[in-house]
Each structure stands twice: as structure tokens, then as C-alpha cells.
Amino acid sequence: MNEELGLIELILGASITVQLVMLLLVLASVTSWYMIVQRMILLRRTDDALLDFEEQFWSGVDLAELYREGNQAVNDGQPPTGIESIFRAGFKEFSRLSQQSDIDADAVLEGARRAMRVATLREGDRLEMHLPFLASVGSTSPYIGLFGTVWGIMHSFRGLANATQATLAAVAPGISEALIATAMGLFAAIPAVLAYNRFAARVDGLINRYDTFVDEFSGILQRQSYAVRSRNRG
Amino acid sequence: MDRTFYIGFPLAATVLLHAVLIAFLTLRWPETKTVIAATPKPRAIQATIISAEQLRPKKQPPAPKATPKKKAPAPKKTPPKPKPQPKKQAPPPDTTVKQKPPEPTPEPKPEFTETELAALTRTEMDAVLDRETTAAAGTNASMTDTVAAVIQQAVVSRWTRPPSARNGMVARLEIQLVPTGDVVGVSVLQSSGNTAFDRSAISAVERAGRFPEVAQLKPNLFERDFRRFQLIFRPEDLRY
Numbered sequence: 001m002n003e004e005l006g007l008i009e010l011i012l013g014a015s016i017t018v019q020l021v022m023l024l025l026v027l028a029s030v031t032s033w034y035m036i037v038q039r040m041i042l043l044r045r046t047d048d049a050l051l052d053f054e055e056q057f058w059s060g061v062d063l064a065e066l067y068r069e070g071n072q073a074v075n076d077g078q079p080p081t082g083i084e085s086i087f088r089a090g091f092k093e094f095s096r097l098s099q100q101s102d103i104d105a106d107a108v109l110e111g112a113r114r115a116m117r118v119a120t121l122r123e124g125d126r127l128e129m130h131l132p133f134l135a136s137v138g139s140t141s142p143y144i145g146l147f148g149t150v151w152g153i154m155h156s157f158r159g160l161a162n163a164t165q166a167t168l169a170a171v172a173p174g175i176s177e178a179l180i181a182t183a184m185g186l187f188a189a190i191p192a193v194l195a196y197n198r199f200a201a202r203v204d205g206l207i208n209r210y211d212t213f214v215d216e217f218s219g220i221l222q223r224q225s226y227a228v229r230s231r232n233r234g
Numbered sequence: 235m236d237r238t239f240y241i242g243f244p245l246a247a248t249v250l251l252h253a254v255l256i257a258f259l260t261l262r263w264p265e266t267k268t269v270i271a272a273t274p275k276p277r278a279i280q281a282t283i284i285s286a287e288q289l290r291p292k293k294q295p296p297a298p299k300a301t302p303k304k305k306a307p308a309p310k311k312t313p314p315k316p317k318p319q320p321k322k323q324a325p326p327p328d329t330t331v332k333q334k335p336p337e338p339t340p341e342p343k344p345e346f347t348e349t350e351l352a353a354l355t356r357t358e359m360d361a362v363l364d365r366e367t368t369a370a371a372g373t374n375a376s377m378t379d380t381v382a383a384v385i386q387q388a389v390v391s392r393w394t395r396p397p398s399a400r401n402g403m404v405a406r407l408e409i410q411l412v413p414t415g416d417v418v419g420v421s422v423l424q425s426s427g428n429t430a431f432d433r434s435a436i437s438a439v440e441r442a443g444r445f446p447e448v449a450q451l452k453p454n455l456f457e458r459d460f461r462r463f464q465l466i467f468r469p470e471d472l473r474y
Binding site for chain 1: 240241243245247248249251252255259260376405
């Protein structure tokens with residue numbers, strides 16, 4: 001009873017299957033944490049950008065001015081992201097269509113809305129990237145860990161079959177090392193599930209705000225397009 | 235710049251998190267604690283015999299340890315045995331503790347009654363232990379030894395062995411303490427094969443209940459040696 005069972009010895013002493021399972025789980029945990037931190041940064045930035053942009057948008061600045069400001073960044077090689085890409089898609093389509101005099105106001109508006117909807121979908125995809133991976137890690141890694149544990153316990157009981165005297169000490173280390181696999185599975189799964197739920201809710205919230213913005217912006221465009229038409233007619 | 239932020243930072247955070255976790259797990263992995271060495275068992279002999287008629291014949295030999303037990307079955311072996319044992323098993327401070335009590339006890343014997351004698355022995359022991367404690371306060375190792383000796387004495391003085399106890403029985407208990415010295419857990423690591431004997435050992439520890447001396451130990455010493463430790467009980471002095 002004097003020999004100490006360190007964590008490292010337990011892992012090194014495990015059978016190859018259990019070690020593979022542990023390796024897999026470590027990889028899953030590392031990858032999912034990487035994605036969690038990355039998503040966290042991305043979502044925070046997107047949130048900030050949305051607030052900034054809305055403030056600018058409703059400050060009464062000329063929309064053409066706003067579009068031109070964005071042009072500069074695009075020429076520098078930074079494609080617009082977030083709410084700005086939706087605004088730019090809508091505004092570009094609107095100005096392009098309204099230059100053609102033979103298209104009526106409704107069609108112009110419809111075109112602009114469609115462009116913005118596409119941009120919104122693309123934005124949603126960008127925000128939701130990697131979330132399915134987190135969901136898979138969250139739902140499968142406990143099972144993978146459990147598999148490792150069951151395998152390890154099977155192994156240690158098989159060893160017990162050959163022993164004439166069954167002592168607890170003969171199986172205890174095997175079970176202990178096998179249980180590490182379950183612990184690792186849970187360690188990988190819990191943050192992944194929490195992060196998935198949190199991020200999914202945040203992405204939903206962002207997309208809702210994008211949709212709201214699209215509606216508001218089309219309201220402005222509609223007003224403008226009818227004003228342009230009536231001026232042309234008059 | 236964006237690229238480094240989206241890839242480099244999460245990567246660093248991830249690696250750091252896992253490294254910290256692994257370091258924490260490997261460094262703080264609970265260990266099975268030190269056995270309080272063979273020292274407990276000789277004291278077990280002394281204290282259980284402390285009732286005065288037994289005390290007289292037994293205190294006379296210079297090494298009180300295994301002598302009484304060995305003497306009864308095989309008197310020839312007595313001279314060689316006691317000598318190596320104190321050297322092997324007891325660290326220097328302990329030897330002094332053990333050797334001191336026998337000196338005063340033989341002298342007052344004729345005049346004192348049993349209870350007085352027992353009381354005297356106990357105060358003597360306490361005085362010696364106190365001296366030990368102050369003397370040893372400097373070095374960690376002897377501090378640990380002293381506290382181990384105090385614990386052992388406290389347990390042994392409350393140990394009443396069942397009639398079914400036999401020579402050669404060994405019960406190994408694991409005792410868990412909290413830093414205040416309170417006993418929070420007692421479990422049998424190695425049974426003697428006799429439930430009554432095991433139970434008597436457990437109840438001796440439970441009756442001791444608290445070892446206030448432990449509270450004076452430095453926290454790291456406590457964690458190392460007394461958070462969990464093992465006590466060995468064996469009735470060495472029995473004659474049957």
C-alpha cells in the first residue's frame with residue numbers, strides 16, 4: 001500500500017486502447033477550447049462592430065458617405081464583415097439598380113432586399129462556423145470516455161481471471177486508470193456543451209438584430225427610391 | 235494582425251489552460267501518506283502494561299521495547315534482540331524518550347502505590363516530551379517525530395485490547411486529520427483478521443479524538459506527514 005499511484009504512471013500504464021481514447025479526448029478538448037476562445041473573440045468583436053455601426057448609421061450621416069468610407073477599407077484588402085457587409089450589399093445593389101431608369105421602385109427595393117438577405121445568410125454561416133464541432137464534442141466525448149473506461153475495466157477483470165486470489169489491489173489500479181478516460185471525456189464535453197449553448201444563443205441574437213436592421217434599412221431605401229422617382233417624374 | 239489574433243491568441247489560451255490543468259493534477263494528486271514508522275509499536279507495549287504490578291518487572295530491562303514479549307517464550311534470545319531494535323527502528327530523539335522513563339521509575343517503586351506510580355510515569359513522560367518539543371523545535375524531522383510520538387502515546391493510552399488478541403496480530407489503520415488536530419477519518423488498511431482487535435484499535439483512535447499538538451506543526455509538515463498517516467497496532471507483549 002506504500003507505492004503511490006501518480007496520475008502520469010496511471011496513464012502510462014494504461015492499455016493501448018485506453019491510451020488512444022485518452023489521446024482522442026485530449027485532442028477534442030484542445031480543439032474545442034481553441035474554438036471556444038476563437039468564437040468568443042469573434043462574437044465579441046461582431047457585437048462591438050454592430051453597436052458602433054448602428055450608432056454611426058443612426059447619427060444622420062449621409063449613407064453614400066458611409067458607403068464610401070467602407071470602400072477605403074475594402075481597397076486595403078479587408079473585406080467587410082458583420083453588419084457592414086449587409087449594409088454594403090444592400091446599398092450597392094440599390095444604387096446600381098436605381099441608375100437604370102426602366103426599373104420601377106418596387107423592383108429596385110426587391111433587389112436590394114434580396115442582396116441583403118444573402119449577405120445576412122453568409123454572415124450567419126460565418127458566425128456559426130465551428131459550432132457543430134462543439135456540439136459533437138459535447139455529445140460524443142462522454143461516450144468515447146465511457147468506452148475507454150469500459151475497455152479498461154474489462155481488461156483489468158480479465159487479468160483478475162488468471163489470479164488465484166482475487167484482491168481489490170489487483171483490480172483497483174486498472175479501474176482507476178480506466179476511470180481517467182471518463183473524467184477526460186467529461187472534461188472535454190462540459191465546456192463544449194456550455195459554450196455551444198451560449199454561442200448558439202448569441203448567434204441567434206445577432207442574426208435577429210441583422211434582420212431588424214435589414215428591415216429598417218429597406219424602409220429608408222423605400223422612402224428614398226420613391227422620392228427619386230417622383231423627382232424624376234416632376 | 236487579425237490573423238494572429240484569431241489564431242495565435244486562442245491557441246495560446248488553449249495550451250495554457252491545458253498545461254495548467256495537467257500541472258495542477260500531477261502536483262496535487264492525492265498521495266498515500268507516510269507510515270509513522272515502526273516507532274508506534276514499542277510504545278504500544280509500554281502503555282498497555284502500565285498497571286503497576288506489570289510495570290515493575292517490565293521497566294527493569296534497559297530496552298523496554300520487545301523485551302517482555304521475547305523474554306517469555308525464549309529467554310536465550312533476549313540479549314541480542316533488544317540492541318539492534320532501538321537502533322534500527324527509532325530515530326535518535328525517540329530513543330532518548332524511551333530510555334528516560336525507566337530511570338526514574340525503578341527508584342520510587344517501593345514507596346508509591348499503583349495509581350501514584352502510573353501518574354508519576356505519565357508526568358515524567360510529559361515532561362520529557364515537553365523538553366523534547368522545545369529542543370526539537372528547530373528541525374522539521376524531529377518535530378515530526380515528536381508529534382508522532384505524542385500521537386502514538388495518546389492512542390496507546392486509550393487502547394484496551396480484547397481478550398482475543400494474540401501475538402503476531404497486526405492491524406494497520408489509516409488516520410486522517412485536519413490541521414486543527416481533529417480526527418476526521420479512521421479506516422482499516424490491513425486487518426489483523428480479528429474483528430474485535432480491529433475494532434479496539436479503531437475505538438482507541440476515536441477515543442483519542444483530537445491531537446492538539448498537530449495544530450502547532452507547520453502547514454507543509456502537516457500536509458506531508460499528518461494529513462493521512464498510518465498507525466500499526468500489534469500486541470507484542472502478550473504472553474500467550
